[in-house]
Amino acid sequence: MKKLFVFLFALLPAIGFAAGGNFALDKANNDIRDHASLQRGAQTFMNYCFGCHATQYQRYERVATDLGIPLDLMRENLMFDSSAAIGDLMTNNIPEKDAAKWFGTAPPDLTLTARVRGVDWLYTYLRSFYEDPSRPFGVNNIIFPSVGMPHALEELQGVPKPVYETTLVDGEEQRVVVGVKADGTGELSQSEYDDAIRDLVNFLEYAGDPVQVEREQMGLWALLFLLVFTGVAFLLYKEYWRDIH
Ligand code: HEC
Numbered sequence: 001m002k003k004l005f006v007f008l009f010a011l012l013p014a015i016g017f018a019a020g021g022n023f024a025l026d027k028a029n030n031d032i033r034d035h036a037s038l039q040r041g042a043q044t045f046m047n048y049c050f051g052c053h054a055t056q057y058q059r060y061e062r063v064a065t066d067l068g069i070p071l072d073l074m075r076e077n078l079m080f081d082s083s084a085a086i087g088d089l090m091t092n093n094i095p096e097k098d099a100a101k102w103f104g105t106a107p108p109d110l111t112l113t114a115r116v117r118g119v120d121w122l123y124t125y126l127r128s129f130y131e132d133p134s135r136p137f138g139v140n141n142i143i144f145p146s147v148g149m150p151h152a153l154e155e156l157q158g159v160p161k162p163v164y165e166t167t168l169v170d171g172e173e174q175r176v177v178v179g180v181k182a183d184g185t186g187e188l189s190q191s192e193y194d195d196a197i198r199d200l201v202n203f204l205e206y207a208g209d210p211v212q213v214e215r216e217q218m219g220l221w222a223l224l225f226l227l228v229f230t231g232v233a234f235l236l237y238k239e240y241w242r243d244i245h
Contacts (some may be wrong), residue, residue: 020182023143028123030202033213040065041203044196046078048152052099052107054092055207061086066210080098104136114201114208122201126153127194130162130180157193158186 027121031037043061064074071086099106114122125143129151137150160180166173188196
């Protein structure tokens with residue numbers, strides 16, 4: 001009985017994450033088999049996120065190979081740390097203590113984030129920053145209130161203005177942010193921005209489980225083998241019992 005309680009208790013954070021507050025998550029609908037999307041995602045990640053977040057459990061070379069990026073292009077366009085070698089782990093040199101001072105919390109490693117939070121959470125999170133002058137970096141986030149991260153993609157999205165709705169919270173009327181609308185100063189249109197985020201989330205899903213596609217293919221082969229083997233075993237069975245029946 002005690003074990004059951006411990007188990008249920010251990011599940012609690014998972015339930016909390018899955019719920020993502022009371023804000024409905026948008027579907028990422030990313031496709032981990034789409035190499036072009038993964039390449040675009042890697043590019044956005046290295047340009048806009050890697051300055052703060054490492055993905056220290058993967059190596060540059062492996063990423064390039066898996067995503068079909070020629071190694072020289074990887075070196076020239078996606079490796080900004082001149083001291084890093086192609087076989088190195090994708091770490092960055094931000095001192096954790098200073099980062100914690102600058103942002104309140106050090107930027108976490110993102111290799112496994114997609115597995116912890118889920119792709120839909122990431123997709124919604126990166127499209128839910130909104131202008132909030134009361135925050136240190138001038139932005140807040142609908143599904144991550146008081147977030148310590150600045151809006152790293154404002155250049156692409158433009159300034160995301162909050163869209164309010166008045167609802168009853170604990171019997172009191174309150175204005176709550178229910179969505180964002182960019183002010184049109186970004187490099188991308190709304191749908192292009194959504195696509196860029198889908199690619200970025202796709203890359204993060206790949207980072208969290210680089211052998212996913214391979215494993216699924218292997219699974220198919222294994223099933224096929226079992227099917228063929230069942231046929232062979234059946235024929236053998238018939239052969240053994242032919243004289244007995
Ligand atoms: C200027 C530094 C900085 C940049 C650039 C940046 N982040 Fe962050 N990020 C942070 C900090 C700091 C946090 C921690 C926020 C907190 O816990 O309040 C964070 C948190 C996150 C989280 C939440 C992790 C979790 O599970 O709690 C995700 C996901 C994330 N960042 C993704 C990204 C992506 C994707 C990019 C690139 C588009 C990016 N970040 C760019 C500083 C940065």
